[in-house]
Amino acid sequence: MRLRGKKNRVSLESQTDLVVLEPKKLKGKWHELFGNDNPIHIELGMGKGQFISRMSANHPHINYLGMDMFDELLRIGSRKARTLWKEEKNSDEVPNLFLVRGNVEHLEEMFEPGELERIYLNFSDPWPKSKHAKRRLTYHRFLSMYKNVLNERGEIHFKTDSLSLFEFSLNSFSDSQLQMKNISLDLHRNGLREDLVLTEYETKFSGQGMPIYRLEAVIGSEAIREHRSRVAEAMEKSKRRAPDEDAAEKDEPVTEASSEE
Ligand SMILES: C[S@@+](CC[C@H](N)C(=O)[O-])C[C@H]1O[C@@H](n2cnc3c(N)ncnc32)[C@H](O)[C@@H]1O
Structure with missing residues (x-):
């Protein structure tokens, strides 16, 4: 990822309203930081922050965290979030987002x-070399961490341009006995999905005509229950349909190809 030079740097230390530099100190206190009990959604490896800034503006009743390891990315992300909130909401504050420096x-x-x-x-x-498989963020050791920090409604939403990472991840999710849904092998096949928020990488790769792979993994007990009942309902509905309707739609899965973010 190419980063800008050092000109016009605003120190991260001065941005305590938007940036968290020592996240371990906030363990168990994140809701206090946001000042409400709204659900917390996090992007791991947010890059320059296009996705998480846009999500924060689109969904004011969700608390968002964008995590990355590099100060320069946090700086770019904070500029992006402030500009978006100023231009779209005429707000000097970004009330439901923190950018977190962390690994x-x-x-x-x-x-x-x-x-x-x-x-x-x-x-x-993607860490394409097999000797680096353990570094992939969908390696089973990471999945087990995610399971631990997610709540009863917990889900993982994963998208990538890398077929090999997607294949690896399907196996890893499956080996970890995670229920998957809304799997897509070409998310934008009918043109860019207006209902989904694009990341910087997604804008670039889908602009080059590359397929984007996506899935959602259902982790929390309540999320699993809800998903199962939706599937059962869809199956029941399809059984009740007229035979000619059924024939036309027999190749379709019972759940949507993907859902809104
Ligand atoms: C390929 S970029 C994708 C950025 C953004 N999510 C997007 O879709 O445009 C991957 C990002 O993940 C970050 N990253 C990789 N490993 C990480 C880790 N272990 N902890 C935190 N961030 C990580 C990198 O610094 C980089 O910004």
Whole structure:
């Protein structure tokens, strides 16, 4: 990822309203930081922050965290979020977003069990060499951390341009006995999905005509129950349909190809 030079830097230390530099100190206190009990959704490896800034503006009743390891990305992300909120909402504050400097390796030192409700893994580094498989953010060791910090409504939403990472991840989710839904092998096949928020990498790769792979993994007990009842309902409905309707739609899955973010 190419980063800008050092000109016009605003120190991260001065941005305590938007930036968290020592996330381990907030373990168990994230809701206090936001000042409400709204669910917390996090993007792990947010890059320059396009996705998480847009999500915060679109969904004011969700608390968002964008995590990355690099100060320069946090700086770019904070500029982006402030500009978006100023231009679209005429607000000098970004009330439902914090950008966090941290390494996913230490996730369980930053969050109590059940403190998060959703994890976004967007275009995570694919680490194509098999000797680096353990670094992939969908490696089973990471999945087990995610399970621990997610609550009863917990889900992981994963998208990537890398077929090999997607294949690896399908196996990893399956080996970890995670229920998957809304799997897509070409998310924008009918043109860019207006209902989904695009990341920087997604804008670039889908602009080049590359397929984007996506899935959602259902983790929390309540999320699993809800998903199962939706599937049962859809199956029941399809049984009641007229035979000619059934024939026309027999190849379709019972759930949607993907859902809104
Ligand atoms: C390929 S970029 C994707 C950025 C953004 N999500 C997007 O879709 O445009 C991957 C990002 O993940 C970050 N990253 C990789 N490993 C990480 C880790 N262990 N902890 C935190 N961030 C990580 C990198 O610094 C980089 O910004």
